[in-house]
Amino acid sequence: MKPSSPDPASPEVTIYHNPACGTSRNTLAMIRNAGLEPHIVEYLLTPPDRDTLKRLIDAMQLPVREVLRRKGTPYDELGLDDPRWTDDELIDLMLQHPLLINRPIVVTPLGTRLCRPSEAVLDLLPAPQQGAFSKEDGEAVVDRQGRRLR
Structure with missing residues (x-):
């Protein structure tokens, strides 16, 4: 079938x-x-799990950094403009702070x-x-x- x-x-x-x-x-x-x-x-109430967030980012064909939201988030406090952060670390931070996920x-x-x-x-x-x-x-x-x- x-x-x-x-x-x-x-x-x-x-x-x-x-x-x-x-x-x-x-x-x-x-x-x-x-x-x-x-x-x-x-x-913000029901954040995606790690696998879902990775699948979304991959499907959008965007670098992880382009999915980060800066305005009204802890982006600056966490120093996320520092290139030392790996994609996996940035994803972990988005999971810890869902406000960082752009929408x-x-x-x-x-x-x-x-x-x-x-x-x-x-x-x-x-x-x-x-x-x-x-x-x-x-x-x-x-x-x-x-x-x-x-």
Whole structure:
């Protein structure tokens, strides 16, 4: 029997989300504007385990340092700009201090991406936008026909 592929009408979408972050909220809203209800992981409450974090970083094809968040984190206190830190050490620190994990990270059948800016999620969604969308700051991102602006 041939394995079935994911149904594009109801794909699995996961967002590693911080509800206190505007970029993360905008990203979640664009996922929902495509008619999708993602699995939401509030990673500050439920951090990924080491294997999951490594898989996410590998899937994004980003250096570990590019997944580190600086603003509002212990990044400077820990001296993480020092090149002496190995990737494994940086991952360990992200697990100890989940605030260091940049967000939002979105996983769909089309790939995994750090969605900064939030409209980067549009390239990952297997369903089109269902209508107009503006970010919280009023910036229009999608028109009434569901087409991306810019």
